[in-house]
Amino acid sequence: MKRRQFLCGSITAAMMSSVLRAAEGKSTPRILLRSSWQTVNIGDIAHTPGVLAILERYLPEAEIYLWPSNVKNGVQELLLSRFPKLQIVQGAEALKSAFAQCDFLLHGSGPSLVAERDVRRWHEETGKPFGVYGITLPVQDSASTQATPGDVFARTIALLSEAEFVYFRDSVSMQLAKDRGCTCPVMEFGPDGAFGTDLRDDEKAIAFLQRHGLEEGKFMCCIPRLRYTPYWVIPEKKRERDEIKHARNEAMKQHDHAPHRKAIMELVRRTDLKVLVCPEDRTQMAVGKELLYDPLPDDVKARVVWRPDYWLTGEAISTYVRSAGLFGNEMHSPIMCIGNGVPAIVCRWSEQTSKGYMWRDIGLGDWLFDFDNEADVERLPSAVLEMAKNPEAAKEKAAKARQFVIQRQRESMEMLQRTV
Known part of the structure; x- marks a missing residue:
């Protein structure tokens, strides 16, 4: 339509x-x-x-x-x-x-x-x-x-x-x-x-993209996430650290981000795209730097941008709609992408409840990856690369789901x- x-x-x-x-x-x-x-x-x-x-x-x-x-x-x-x-x-x-x-x-x-x-x-x-x-x-x-x-x-x-x-x-x-x-x-x-x-903040988004050499349609977004959001690092939440959740985060953080690092390397080395590592919540700037950006080889890092600060929804969507797509461990940035016709991959695990299965419900089962299943972990990088190399097919799939x-x-x- x-x-x-x-x-x-x-x-x-x-x-x-x-x-x-x-x-x-x-x-x-x-x-x-x-x-x-x-x-x-x-x-x-x-x-x-x-x-x-x-x-x-x-x-x-x-x-x-x-x-x-x-x-x-x-x-x-x-x-x-x-x-x-x-x-x-x-x-x-x-x-x-x-x-x-x-x-x-x-x-x-x-x-x-x-x-x-x-x-x-x-x-x-x-x-x-x-x-x-x-x-x-x-x-x-x-x-x-x-x-x-x-x-x-x-x-x-x-x-x-x-x-x-x-x-x-x-x-x-x-x-x-x-x-x-x-x-x-x-x-x-x-x-x-x-x-x-449908919020937008084009002025902020365009200014950020221009400062970092990110051209419209020439970059993909990647969002990190730990198994549990560490709300205890957000001062206004005033929470003591949950030791059980913290231990689970530490145990799984490399497992849950290694596939994304591999996907980023594949994108940079096999396409002309850049990558923007960005957050969905206020704890994820640090997570993205530690687990996605810092470990990258220098030749890859030169074409990857790490966003160091939090943003509001309008600026985020204004950025997503200028990208070639999004992948990562979050749910709502992909939702906002599909709502605006932008291809998006969701990676989930049991700690996130069953919400990720909505991707299957809207016809995007091929873009849903269960990181409690090692076969899905292994196939993520190739799926990201496929999305990048076939943008028209990816947009068509996103439009059908929308x-x-x-x-x-x-x-x-x-x-x-x-x-x-």
């Missing part, structure tokens, strides 16, 4: 929604979006503007209230510059007013039913409907190998059963909910909200339209 056709279809759907509401005598719908979990990760930031952009496209008549956990560090300004009508709910009185005014609570994408306590509060205090949009349903903590206590998980399933709909961002989570007895009337695959993110995502976005918003 061409961009013009897509926009026309979106406008038509939005106009029909407004006409139908007017004909039925319905007032303007007010939706309370529970999202914005943290700001130290551009993926967590992206959940919110992604869902907001999807709502804007399909329910333009709706008034959207955001109930955030954290919009500090420039994120509030970022959101309001893109969505000037957005009402951000902060403080007890503002929340009380939002509970009274809003018709529906939508829990945004995340690694679980992140705000379960708040959803339960909404349900019990207002009796108004709620829905869940694009979550993973984890059942086990890989650090302790202990399953989530049955009574706690059962409470989650019971609450999800009260929802108007639950969209799971991976089919493994959806099947788990069904197997555990969830009776929500609509349980379907629904892509992570971050696929919809169209599937857009279809599911439209269908899920049709469900929301009927509900509100």
Whole structure:
């Protein structure tokens, strides 16, 4: 589908929604979006503007209230510059007013039913409907190998059963909910909200690329990640080091980054592309330097750029869309890439829960690598090189996955339209 056709279809759907509401005598719908979990990760930031952009496209008549956990560090300004009508709910009185005014609570994408306590509060205090949009349903903590206590998980399933709909961002989570007895009337695959993110900061991105000699279409991005995010190195998190997770990180860090180093060397030596080593969260600049950039041979390092500082979502996407593709150990940068038609490879492991399987669900199983499987570890460099050497085929594959995502976005918003 061409961009013009897509926009026309979106406008038509939005106009029909407004006409139908007017004909039925319905007032303007007010939706309370529970999202914005943290700001130290551009993926967590992206959940919110992604869902907001999807709502804007399909329910333009709706008034959207955001109930955030954290919009500090420039994120509030970022959101309001893109969505000037957005009402951000902060403080007890503002929340009380939002509970009274809003018709529906939508829990945004995340690694679980992140705000379960708040959803339960909404349900019990207002009796108004709620829905869940694009979550993973984890059942086990890989650090302790202990399953989530049955009574706690059962409470989650019971609450999800009260929802108007639950969209799971991976089919493994959806099947788990069904197997555990969830009776929500609509349980379907629904892509992570971050696929919809359209933020841009072209000025910063272009300036950075020019400073480092990275030409549009002539570089690939690579993102490092440890098995567990070491939040204890981020001062504002104020966490003591988790020794079990730290030990796991240390044990696996070479295993999980050696394939990327090999891929970088293959790219530099066998193509005319450069490589940008960049972060998705605030801990990954150091990880990228230690495990990807510093160990490279000098002849390779000369055509590799290491980004030393964190960035926000707009600058990251403005960089990704100018690249030839992305590979690495993260999830949401690939999501933002595919959402914007950029080829992207995902590498996963059990500690990341089942979210990585969404790549298989959207038709990109060939670009999903399980680093708990040594065969996948071995074949990563050749897959990266194949993507680089056949850019048109890679873009076509990315575009096909993107169209599937857009279809599911439209269908899920049709469900929301009927509900509100």
